[in-house]
Amino acid sequence: MTKSSKATSLEILACDAGWRNYHFVKLTTEDGIVGWSEFDEGFGSPGVSAAIQRLSARVIGQNVFQHERIFAELFAATRPAAGGVVAQALGAIENALLDAKAKSLGIPCYELLGGKIRDRVRVYWSHCATWRINHPSWYRPPIESLDGVKAMGREVREKKFTALKTNIFSYDEGKPTGWRPGFGSPFAPEINVDRKILRDLHMHLEAIRDGAGPNVDILLDCNFNAKTEGYLKILRTIADVDMFWVEIDSFNPEALGYIRRQSPHPISSCETLLSLREFLPYFQAQAMDVAIIDTPWNGVWQSMKIAAAAEAFEVNVAPHNFYGHLCSMMNAHFCAVVPNLRIMEIDIDRLSWDRELFTHEPEIENGYLIIPNRPGWGTEPNEDALRAHPPRTSSGLLNYVARAEKLEHDPLMRDDGPS
Incomplete structure (x- = not known):
């Protein structure tokens, strides 16, 4: 008998991580299981959160046990722009699905x-x-x-x-x-x-x-x-x-x-x-x-x-x-x-x-x-x-480099100061 547990919601959360932010996917199932993944959009990848949110409608209602099918469907839907930020969004969703599936079975993901x-x-x-x-x-x-x-x-x-x-x-x-x-x-x-x-x-x-x-x-x-x-x-x-x-x-x-x-x-x-x-x-x-x-x-x-x-x-x-x-x-x-x-x-x-x-x-x-x-x-x-620890509005590699350039001209500006 095939195990089934449908995704009912997919949220994006973030927090302050110093010179960058941490980003998370929170995927909840009909059984109350929560699958988590962490992703990043500060390492040259602005916009991953937006891509995940745009794709979330195709995940809601699907069986989290069928993560390979969901990944294949999301890839097909984004094939003309495969790679880059879109690929990272698919990876973040896949990782949350794996966590939810393993928790539904009561096992570590390595199993x-x-x-x-x-x-x-x-x-x-x-x-x-x-x-x-x-x-x-x-x-x-x-x-x-x-x-x-x-x-x-x-x-x-x-x-x-x-x-x-x-x-x-x-x-x-x-x-x-x-x-x-x-x-x-x-x-x-x-x-x-x-x-x-x-x-x-x-x-x-x-x-x-x-x-x-x-x-x-x-x-x-x-x-x-x-x-x-x-x-x-x-x-x-x-x-x-x-x-x-x-x-x-x-x-x-x-x-x-x-x-x-x-x-x-x-x-x-x-x-x-x-x-x-x-x-x-x-x-x-x-x-x-x-x-x-x-x-x-x-x-x-x-x-x-x-x-x-x-x-x-x-x-x-x-x-x-x-x-x-x-x-x-x-x-x-x-x-x-x-x-x-x-x-x-x-x-x-x-x-x-x-x-x-x-x-x-x-x-x-x-x-x-x-x-x-x-x-x-x-x-x-x-x-x-x-x-x-709410997320900063500007963070990561893109903004850090800009701050570094400003620091050369203003030594009083520290890297925990204004972005």
Whole structure:
């Protein structure tokens, strides 16, 4: 007998998350089951909420157990504009459906995905030093020198994490500043990498290695901050540094494959891709050693298909995870199940009110996340806490870059000030 539980409402909720907002889908069924998912529209994706709301009419009245059918119907309805914000909306809806289905059955989401093959997942401390340099008002203590970077590395080791990831910084008179021309800060559309940036990057990595010691793996995220020539310069400059991986975003799979074949370090990529169709050219070009999948963007069920394709191309996967605790739990269920897992990203520096926003935080022991066995994703947003921290009207990457530009002209303007 086929199980049935129809969706009766679909709502969007959001709250203040410092320099950005957290966003959630709340899907309620006729049985009173609530399925949750977390999504993001601050990472270059304005308008995901509007797309979800526009699509919600096609979800109401449907059986949440038939999430693959619902996804296929929503894709068909949006096929002329597939990808981008629309694809992220489909992923957010799919993830809420999975949570509702698992809760209806009284099982963790990983059971829907084939059952877990590991009870814990190795994690790396993401945005290590980055958040405390770029957002000192929210993530403390602020880092204002190389000594602070060394202390950060030491903190990672002392808290028994085995891996960390950092970013590119420019140092002026010893003070680090985030270097993100790929995201418009500084505005330099040519995205060239000069000698000073190369020297400063090497110095930064040496400092964090000095603090972390020889047994902590170091990852570097270059984002979209160079073109092929620049990435090769970076890789040559840090060839003598022991790196777990160098993360590179490129719109061209052939260019990325060219970089990988000359790299002394493993290459990870693809966190901004949507759907298996977009991943396939990168797999075919053997463009990366590790494929990074954003499961909130793609939907965890669809992400399982991407991971299976990666396995066929002898590639391991890792989740893109720099959002709230619900996203971390969603990614944890994905990581519990996929055979070809490399490692999981997670932010350890958190906002002071993050713990109020969710019923459960990720449990981490000695650098490993313990897979929860509670029904669904294993955590839910606390609606009272969300209301106590109303969302900002302008937030995320688009507005943060604008604030950074203003900060250069007005040092009194802090990143927790007016948007």
